[in-house]
Amino acid sequence: MASIDEVAKLAGVSTATVSRALSGRGHVSAAARDRVEVAAKSLGYVVSSSASSLASGRTRNVGVLVPFLDRWFFSTVLSGIASALMRRGFDITLYSLTDDRAERAEIFETFLRRRRVDGVIAISLELSDEETQRLAGFDLPVIGIGGPNPGLTTLTVDDVAVARLATEHLLSLGHRTIAHIGASPEFDIDFHIPTRRRQGFEQALADAGIAAHAALFEPADFTIEGGFRAAKQLLGRPGDRPTAIFAASDEMAIGALLAARELGYRVPEDLSVVGIDGHELSEFFRLTTVDQFPRQQGERAADAILDELENPGAEHEPGRLPFELIVRGSTARV
Structure with a gap:
């Protein structure tokens, strides 16, 4: 695999510029970014996730809590989340939360505590006060789809x-x-x-x-x-x-x-x-x-979590999700 030095040499820039251009952090001119991306692609260079995490303190990974993986609505919301995260260079880790209290506790006490994610999105899950407090204790941004979830920023459909x-x-x-x-x-x-x-x-x-x-x-x-x-x-x-x-x-x-x-x-x-x-x-x-545009719900939640990561401490208001009547051929006058 090519090194960052080889990418810098081919693009005619410094290694620091390559790092900023490929990580999305720090100012890089559009022309320099284009040269870096072309050079990296031609050499097959991919940023090391572990090195990037050590340098930034970020995993570039978002955890998603979901009650079902085999239902159309949830898989469609997940598709929107994954698409939006990928566009901005983030990975996704899924956690399936069942009604089993022991399994849910294991996810909150072990998996999320490992801090392998930068933020959490909860899809149509009513979290208990204890679970909400645990999430708050991780000091991670959390977005809920569906609600209300007291203590969390939520996106809801009426x-x-x-x-x-x-x-x-x-x-x-x-x-x-x-x-x-x-x-x-x-x-x-x-x-x-x-x-x-x-x-x-x-x-x-x-x-x-x-x-x-x-x-x-x-x-x-x-x-x-x-x-x-x-x-x-x-x-x-x-x-x-x-x-x-x-x-x-x-x-x-x-x-x-x-x-x-x-x-x-x-x-x-x-x-x-x-x-x-x-x-x-x-x-x-x-x-x-x-x-109710489930794919867009996922995209909006992903954008919201990434905006919180880019602007820590900013106030984020709960949001109403849109819906629209689509009239087709299954309804008519009596």
Whole structure:
């Protein structure tokens, strides 16, 4: 492997300039930076992470705490985080936090204490007071996605408002018998997002003078299969069938679409369906959804943590994350 001296010689600059240009720390003219990058690439030179850490006191690595690695939403947020970190020369280390108290304690007491990360991002995790205090004791910047997490800077989506927007869209199309696919209690964890979305749904109905009925609610598990089973239950019950379904996630909404078609319902002529998330499959299924831009959530969190590293001690306010109704072919007037 080439040395920093060889890069400096080829670029016609000092080794100190090479170090500043490739680390991103310190002033280097644009012309000199370009020459250094071209020389380093042609020689196959890569900055030693260990040497860089010793020189700067930084690992150039961000730890990410996540509850699930196999769910679409979390993997999409992670993709945004990884992309933003890579653009600025940082690596990512994942820590999967389960409900097991011993495993969670091990991560906070051992792995994070090793100080192999410069900052921490927590995705949709409701941290206990003890866990929050431990993070504060590491003197590392911490950003939470979802919340609120008292004591942490958080980026949040207003899940009540998101659900209201989805429900109000159905109401505006003249639907009055609207069913809701939510979550069973075991999935209503960390910030109670399913409960908040059900609250938004019921608030929108109440504002329209419509009472929510238990017969028009069916719990599921935030998967396509779960949404499929829940929709078959809702559409197969005796009595007035719903003319529309609001599902608390796009995956459950896609399951509802498949169930409706299997039962012979035309979408949207016989049944309208709306979801939440902005799932990558929603466009394929022509699903109307409230997009909460999960990849951009990850990018914004990564940018926030890196900005804190570059400006230590600066005040950072909690931020509201955007969402938008995307109308496609799964909803129509009654």
